[in-house]
Amino acid sequence: MTIDDVIRRALDAEAATVDVRPDALATIRARTGRRRARFAVKAWIGGGLAVAAAAATAAVFVLDAPPPAPPAPPATTTEPPASPERLLAVYYVGPDRGDRLVREFHRxxxxxxAAADQVRAALGLMFAGVPADPDYASAWPAGVAVRGVTVTGDVATVDLGGATPPTPIAAQQLVWTVTAVSGLxxxxxxSGSVLHRAAAVETLAPVWLINPQHGDVVRTLKVHVAGFAGRCRLVIRTSAGRVVSDEQLTLSGGxxxxxxxxxxxxxxxxDYVLTVTVDGGVDDHVVRVE
Known part of the structure; x- marks a missing residue:
């Protein structure tokens, strides 16, 4: 039996008593890479003995290596994740007498x-009183702000710090905005009584431009009109006042x-000015087509 056989058998017997960790191979590679010079086999050792000595060094290395450090816990934060932007419907009073509502969508x-947070965001926009169309406005006085919103069943309770609607249309402006964004x-x-939407025909403007909204920049001029008449007139003019389209549109629905x-x-x-009219109502928007 050669010296190589003796060393090999001794190593096999010792290895049988060792439970090798699952990360042993990676540990060996990392450590031997860093200490290659330190554990180099001297040139005078014979070929077979050199292999055996290297194997012995590796086995001892696995046994002596410290256990890997536990993974660091994931970073935590007390701030909630950012919520993506949403398009929220906000109602304002329109240009006709100031007692009918129109709608815009705002980001x-x-x-x-949650419904309560969406309501709070939409009402914040409504009370800010900064619609895209300068012909629109809020029926609420400046300074009113939402202090809290709670939802119970299909009713949203809005805390305005004691403020109350100054007019019936102001109450409806709030009701239509809340119910539009929440589905309640x-x-x-x-602590007042529960309010509901009044009849649309008595609350909404006779006609308005749903799309495009005032100030929109579009590639294709797709016009969407809503109203209560059977027909409406849509006129499209350039910014210089030249008429490029004058159409009678049939409004469908019941x-x-x-x-x-x-x-x-x-x-x-x-740049274009879109004007839609019916008997008793008008709405116009300025838009840009690219």
Whole structure:
């Protein structure tokens, strides 16, 4: 029996008593890479003995290596994750006498996707009184703010710090905004009684431009109109006042709900004024086509 056989048998017997960790191979590679020079086999050792000595060194190394450090716990934060922006419907009083509502969509980032947080975000926009269309306005006085929103069943209770609607249309502005973004049926302001949407035909403007909104920049001029008449007139003018389209649109749908009409107008790039009218109502938006 050669010296190589003796060493090999001794190593086999010792290895049988060792439970090798699952990370042993990775540990060996990492440590031997760092200490290659330190554990180099001297040139005078014979070929077979050199192999055996290297194997012995590796076996001892696995046994003596310290256990790997436990993985660091994931970082934690007390701040909630950022909520993505949403398009929230906000109602304002329109240009006709100031006692009928119109709607705009605004981007906002509620704290969460919960109904209460969406209501709070939409009402914050409404009370700010900064609609995209300068012809629109809030029926509420400046300074009113939402202090809290709670939802019980299908009713949202809004805490305005004691503020109350100054007019019936102001109450409806809040009710239509809350129910639009939350899908709830009723709204309570403070400790008052539950309010519901009044009839659309008595509350909403006779006609308005749903799309595009005032100030929009679009590639294709797709016009969407809502109103209560059977027909409406849509006029498209350039910023210089030249008429490029004058159409009579048929509004489809059934009373008492709003009727609607849509039209795609082919126009050159530029700034345009869109005006839609019915008997007793008018709405206009300035848009840009690129």
């Amino acid at each position: 906002a980032a509620p704290a969460t996707g 049926k009723g709204v309570r302001i403070g 009373s008492p709900a709003q009727r609607e009409a849509q039209l795609t107008a082919v126009v050159a790039p530029g």
